[in-house]
Amino acid sequence: MGKLEKIADKFRQLHNSEPVLVRAPGRINLIGEHTDYNLGSVLPGAIDKCIYMAIGTRSDNQINVYAADYSDHIVTVVDPLEKAWKLWPNYVLGVINEVKKLGVQVPGLNIVLGGDIPLAAGLSSSAAITVATTVSLNYVLDLGFSKLEMAQIAQKAEHNFVGVQCGLMDQYASLFGKKGHVIKLDCNTNQHEYIPFETTEVKVVLFDTGVKHHLVSSAYNERREQCQRGVELVKAHHPEIIGLPDITEEMLYKYVKPESELLFRRCLYVVQEIERLKGACEDLVKNDFESLGGKMFETHAGLKDMYEVSCEECDFLVDTVKASMNVLGARMMGAGFGGCTINLIYSDAVDKVTESVKQAYKEKFGKDLKVYLTSIEDGAEVLK
Ligand code: GLA
Numbered sequence: 507m508g509k510l511e512k513i514a515d516k517f518r519q520l521h522n523s524e525p526v527l528v529r530a531p532g533r534i535n536l537i538g539e540h541t542d543y544n545l546g547s548v549l550p551g552a553i554d555k556c557i558y559m560a561i562g563t564r565s566d567n568q569i570n571v572y573a574a575d576y577s578d579h580i581v582t583v584v585d586p587l588e589k590a591w592k593l594w595p596n597y598v599l600g601v602i603n604e605v606k607k608l609g610v611q612v613p614g615l616n617i618v619l620g621g622d623i624p625l626a627a628g629l630s631s632s633a634a635i636t637v638a639t640t641v642s643l644n645y646v647l648d649l650g651f652s653k654l655e656m657a658q659i660a661q662k663a664e665h666n667f668v669g670v671q672c673g674l675m676d677q678y679a680s681l682f683g684k685k686g687h688v689i690k691l692d693c694n695t696n697q698h699e700y701i702p703f704e705t706t707e708v709k710v711v712l713f714d715t716g717v718k719h720h721l722v723s724s725a726y727n728e729r730r731e732q733c734q735r736g737v738e739l740v741k742a743h744h745p746e747i748i749g750l751p752d753i754t755e756e757m758l759y760k761y762v763k764p765e766s767e768l769l770f771r772r773c774l775y776v777v778q779e780i781e782r783l784k785g786a787c788e789d790l791v792k793n794d795f796e797s798l799g800g801k802m803f804e805t806h807a808g809l810k811d812m813y814e815v816s817c818e819e820c821d822f823l824v825d826t827v828k829a830s831m832n833v834l835g836a837r838m839m840g841a842g843f844g845g846c847t848i849n850l851i852y853s854d855a856v857d858k859v860t861e862s863v864k865q866a867y868k869e870k871f872g873k874d875l876k877v878y879l880t881s882i883e884d885g886a887e888v889l890k
Contacts, residue, residue, distance in 0.1 A: 517560035525560035530638035530886035532629040533679035542673025545749035551882035552683020557621035557634035564614030574620030600667025628845025633676030636660035683885030715819035717844030736773035775812035799835025806837035815842030
């Protein structure tokens, strides 16, 4: 039985009724890391790993959520809605909270969820839960939200109930994903264009360090704040500036470096990454994967040395593949401090590269490396 059927079955068993079923995918991001909350662009795609949600309304005020992957269960109420002391329920409750804030009368709900997105691996399993919840409520309560509105509701849930001041990339990718395409999302205008990414020449392979850093949310919020402080320093001289996309390296040298070496490094990484992404889009159009891969290595170096969000395991994985002629590019992906590296590998060499990296990882850290081959798929949808 597939995951979706298991979730649906569990719902029937617990609630003796037919659920509405929703699917929301995780994402990869080719390039453009930590640029979204800095109003730059990103280049994600939705993947073939999803969160599935089964949902139905109740006639009372109760919220009943069962997380199949944890075999865990919470029961609470719509009114007054409070945060849970555990983390996972807050991705669901946070969305209910945002929807209520928009004036919607939310009824009691039965929810069962689960999926096959590896957890805390930088593949946005959390955004997939908030998106699945938003899409579910939109459908069941007939709210008529646009996809952008749903992405923003899911993002606010994470800001307000989970405490991570995330950008919009993950939620957007989960909703707007398109098979065979990456999404060039401009996070200043919240508009996107699709760029075809359908090639048999190279494959996107993820190496999962298995490292789950519990400090990620505080370090993430700190990076966001540091970038903002850097922007303020430049703004004092150029009030017309909105964010880092309007700032040049020269401005950073002139106005930020003398004030703070740390803020300078953070901002310089982002300014360079914004430029790299523009070049990467041209590479993609030309199918120049060598050039794209080179930029991915540069991104990793920036994330490691200037933005300081990498970790020993990610660095090791990137260094290990760098010498291989079969690997075009590699970098840590997502917020950082663990999770996956994303690798661009010639298709016919994937098995060979994977085997040798697995072996090297085991020798170095004594741990088995998990490897995911992903395909780029459509975004979230109501299944029935
Ligand atoms: C996390 C956040 C995103 C983005 C990435 C880093 O995945 O949720 O908004 O900032 O980190 O690029």
